[in-house]
Amino acid sequence: MARKMARLLPLLLVAGCPALSLAASSAADPCVKIADQEFVPPADALACYKTFPFNETLRQNVLTNVARVFNFFTFEDFYLNSPPPFQESTSDIRATLAKINSTKYETDYDFNKALYDFTTQLNDGHTRYFPACYNAFQNILPAPVVSLEENGVQNLFVAPDSVEFLSQLGAPFTNYFDSIKFDWKRLAGAKILQIDGMDPYDYVDLVARTVSGNYLDHGVRVNSVFTSYRISGSTFSQRLGDLAGPIDVTRTSLKFELIAVNSTKVETVDVPYLASFIGVSFTDRASFWRNNCAANELTNGADVRTPASLSRRVRKQPRAEIIDGLQSKAVDLPQPFLPIAPPINGSDDVIKTYILPGGKTGVMFVGSFSPSDYSQFQVDTVAAVNAFKAAGVSQLLIDLTNNGGGYVCLGQFLHQYLVGSQIGYPGFQSTQRANALAQKIVAAHVALGQNDIENFYSPHNWAFQNDTIMPVTFNYNDPSAPFMVNGRSDPTSQRFHDTCTESFTEAIPTTPPFDLNNVAIVSNGNCASTCAMFSTLMNERHNTKIAVFGGKPGETMEFKGMAGNQVLEWAELDTEIKSVGLKDDPLAPPDL
Numbered sequence: 001m002a003r004k005m006a007r008l009l010p011l012l013l014v015a016g017c018p019a020l021s022l023a024a025s026s027a028a029d030p031c032v033k034i035a036d037q038e039f040v041p042p043a044d045a046l047a048c049y050k051t052f053p054f055n056e057t058l059r060q061n062v063l064t065n066v067a068r069v070f071n072f073f074t075f076e077d078f079y080l081n082s083p084p085p086f087q088e089s090t091s092d093i094r095a096t097l098a099k100i101n102s103t104k105y106e107t108d109y110d111f112n113k114a115l116y117d118f119t120t121q122l123n124d125g126h127t128r129y130f131p132a133c134y135n136a137f138q139n140i141l142p143a144p145v146v147s148l149e150e151n152g153v154q155n156l157f158v159a160p161d162s163v164e165f166l167s168q169l170g171a172p173f174t175n176y177f178d179s180i181k182f183d184w185k186r187l188a189g190a191k192i193l194q195i196d197g198m199d200p201y202d203y204v205d206l207v208a209r210t211v212s213g214n215y216l217d218h219g220v221r222v223n224s225v226f227t228s229y230r231i232s233g234s235t236f237s238q239r240l241g242d243l244a245g246p247i248d249v250t251r252t253s254l255k256f257e258l259i260a261v262n263s264t265k266v267e268t269v270d271v272p273y274l275a276s277f278i279g280v281s282f283t284d285r286a287s288f289w290r291n292n293c294a295a296n297e298l299t300n301g302a303d304v305r306t307p308a309s310l311s312r313r314v315r316k317q318p319r320a321e322i323i324d325g326l327q328s329k330a331v332d333l334p335q336p337f338l339p340i341a342p343p344i345n346g347s348d349d350v351i352k353t354y355i356l357p358g359g360k361t362g363v364m365f366v367g368s369f370s371p372s373d374y375s376q377f378q379v380d381t382v383a384a385v386n387a388f389k390a391a392g393v394s395q396l397l398i399d400l401t402n403n404g405g406g407y408v409c410l411g412q413f414l415h416q417y418l419v420g421s422q423i424g425y426p427g428f429q430s431t432q433r434a435n436a437l438a439q440k441i442v443a444a445h446v447a448l449g450q451n452d453i454e455n456f457y458s459p460h461n462w463a464f465q466n467d468t469i470m471p472v473t474f475n476y477n478d479p480s481a482p483f484m485v486n487g488r489s490d491p492t493s494q495r496f497h498d499t500c501t502e503s504f505t506e507a508i509p510t511t512p513p514f515d516l517n518n519v520a521i522v523s524n525g526n527c528a529s530t531c532a533m534f535s536t537l538m539n540e541r542h543n544t545k546i547a548v549f550g551g552k553p554g555e556t557m558e559f560k561g562m563a564g565n566q567v568l569e570w571a572e573l574d575t576e577i578k579s580v581g582l583k584d585d586p587l588a589p590p591d592l
Ligand SMILES: *[C@@H]1O[C@H](CO)[C@@H](O)[C@H](O)[C@H]1NC(C)=O
Pocket: 017, 018, 019, 020, 021, 055, 056, 057, 058
């Protein structure tokens, strides 16, 4: 997708399931064996997962919810024929849902895995199904891979610094490999000749196709397979990559043909995975279900007009981001691999700022648009630019590696701060989908008039193209605008602007702080949603040069992995529906 035009609002769904009645016979309970352990062999985790029998009632509940959320909220029609170079994502979503509805599954896990894999392989970080129950472990291989060049030739290697960063998983991790006498440390830096009997880059392609998800572009997903640096929280961290850190626990080991460092001997090594527990603690099968699987008071949305749900009425900034694993454990990037230049002002949250030797180039590593503090991101941007100016920096390099997105308006803020207020509105024109349920929701907001609650579908949340905020009684879906995708009618709202500038707390300079010809962007292409919007705005409106690194030798890759859109998770979407009194509408997805 070249640019963001439609503000489609796809699904981000976290499922929970009603309680099962369970017989408490702990002798035969595989969950007891792994309770209270930080790391367990993946086969043991899988045995616990597979103790929950398939339940038709749960399947019908989940599939009805998913089918209606797709109707309402996703890019479904685009998938019928995804154009080159994105043809890998072509999918007949209805046919697949029908197949999942008619397949016979042995366990609840098998059903959920089918739905998880299917939605993951849509390669849209905004259309995900994360069953918390079966995302409770991350499978870790002590041999994260990376593509490196040696004498002009690229090959796959076990990351040379893997001992330093994997050791931070602590004694429970390293002791396990000691106990089975597996020396993983000697694999660091090894050159990989084959994985699972395949050319190593073909195996990487397979993982990019089946495991990575999130990004439409295959080349970008190849980089998700490799281990890479990122910001997690507000610190540097090492992402293990989708080969060495998948959520799926079905693989117990992976066979490599490799040559270790300082050796010439080709050897075959079967490297064991170890599953890291990232769920909510439990003691047995019943408590595993209760704490990790069963729906709770936050699984679904709430009618924020009722006194009991007032607390869920917090007015929030719109977000556009991906979830990189439902839960995840961050591994710090150890000291020797941190930037050598000292961080300068504005580096305490998700932005890390440096001046390169020579004093000419300032680097802003914008690791995320999801800071811990919304205003601080703006303060940090100003502090960084002021410090660069004070130091006489004349060119700016923005690193967006592994930026999973975040607040829509912080992307617009950074854009506007760098180019000056002279450009006027700092975003793209937007629309919402205007399907039948969306039309009813907007009409209900209009009918509430001055009594409206200001959720995301409220007209008051959007502006006309002259940047005047819409009156609460303005129905931006009436008339809707016709839109055809792959032969299907998928009407949209009238075009509108975001209302971001209202949340800018720092003064915007009139003109760019740096000559825009001296501003460039670099990343590994894993740049999602708000990050995709920001980099596309810079590229399309200001011709900003963008360099991407990594990928598979000889294959192209995009500078971003997806289109940017505001997204809502299931509970938020449900809140939008319930809070205008439409929960009983036949189009509304049922509670999980
Ligand atoms: C299936 O799940 C439903 C909803 O939680 C429950 O009422 C029912 O007892 C379950 N069926 C079986 C056979 O466990």
